[in-house]
Amino acid sequence: MLELQGATVRYGEGAPALDGLDLTAEAGSITAVVGGNGAGKTTLMRTLSGVLGHHRGRLVGGEVTFEGRSLAGVRAEAIVRRGIAHIPEGRRVFTDLTVEENLVAGAATRRGRSDGQISRIYDMFPVLAERRRQRAVLLSGGEQQMLAIGRGLMSEPILLLLDEPTLGLAPKIVAQIGEIVQHIREAGTSVLLVEQNAAMALAIADQGFVLGQGRVVLGGSAAALRATNEVQQMYLGGSAGDDEQRLDRHDGVLERWSA
Ligand SMILES: Nc1ncnc2c1ncn2[C@@H]1O[C@H](COP(=O)(O)OP(=O)(O)OP(=O)(O)O)[C@@H](O)[C@H]1O
Numbered sequence: 001m002l003e004l005q006g007a008t009v010r011y012g013e014g015a016p017a018l019d020g021l022d023l024t025a026e027a028g029s030i031t032a033v034v035g036g037n038g039a040g041k042t043t044l045m046r047t048l049s050g051v052l053g054h055h056r057g058r059l060v061g062g063e064v065t066f067e068g069r070s071l072a073g074v075r076a077e078a079i080v081r082r083g084i085a086h087i088p089e090g091r092r093v094f095t096d097l098t099v100e101e102n103l104v105a106g107a108a109t110r111r112g113r114s115d116g117q118i119s120r121i122y123d124m125f126p127v128l129a130e131r132r133r134q135r136a137v138l139l140s141g142g143e144q145q146m147l148a149i150g151r152g153l154m155s156e157p158i159l160l161l162l163d164e165p166t167l168g169l170a171p172k173i174v175a176q177i178g179e180i181v182q183h184i185r186e187a188g189t190s191v192l193l194v195e196q197n198a199a200m201a202l203a204i205a206d207q208g209f210v211l212g213q214g215r216v217v218l219g220g221s222a223a224a225l226r227a228t229n230e231v232q233q234m235y236l237g238g239s240a241g242d243d244e245q246r247l248d249r250h251d252g253v254l255e256r257w258s259a
């Protein structure tokens with residue numbers, strides 16, 4: 001469904017933020033992308049949603065295709081119409097607008113107003129239904145994140161891009177967001193989930209990629225990634241024990257890229 005081959009992105013003249021990135025995401029799945037600060041996660045999302053130019057970034061090499069068609073040079077609005085919705089870092093909502101006005105603003109980018117979609121979103125997020133007439137500034141951080149996700153869903157995307165939806169949220173809310181992401185996938189929307197919270201992301205994902213310095217350093221099934229020592233030590237705060245044995249058990253699932 002989504003494929004990047006050798007994608008290379010630069011901001012200005014510095015080192016590339018994506019440096020020959022190879023990554024795929026399958027229809028109907030949750031794909032996790034984890035990695036430390038500056039690894040290129042947000043740049044990946046911007047590349048897919050057509051907003052690189054807003055940040056003075058450029059795709060300077062490689063191929064990016066969604067459903068068999070290139071995304072290179074396609075404007076953000078056209079990408080939304082093709083079925084990709086991007087929820088950026090920092091849960092940006094229009095704080096002066098009400099919850100419902102925020103949702104309606106999300107629909108304006110694709111198929112016009114969709115009352116049916118609003119009610120589906122209220123079913124998914126009862127807390128938004130209760131607060132539909134309140135201004136978004138009054139919502140908690142977790143509720144604002146739910147509103148940002150709900151607004152993205154208003155365009156009825158095929159693929160939802162979520163950039164660190166759990167950042168700064170309490171563990172209980174993190175778990176709720178994880179459940180919501182699974183629900184979204186079950187309702188038929190594929191999800192590309194960028195997270196520094198690798199434990200949560202790899203617990204709900206089907207497959208995952210570890211990014212470092214703009215490249216994929218490790219990729220495979222989420223289960224195989226969870227079991228590797230590297231991921232355990234870097235992101236999950238523990239040791240997987242016998243790495244070789246675990247790799248055997250997931251024989252062929254895990255692929256290593258040379259860094
Ligand atoms: N607008 C920009 N102009 C110049 N350089 C940028 C810009 N945005 C990101 N970069 C650089 O690109 C690289 C990748 O950054 P990016 O924001 O994609 O990483 P990230 O994995 O999302 O990090 P974080 O976990 O901190 O959000 C970093 O070296 C960063 O400094």
Ligand SMILES: [Mg+2]
Nearest residue numbers: 041042043089
């Ligand atoms: Mg980021």
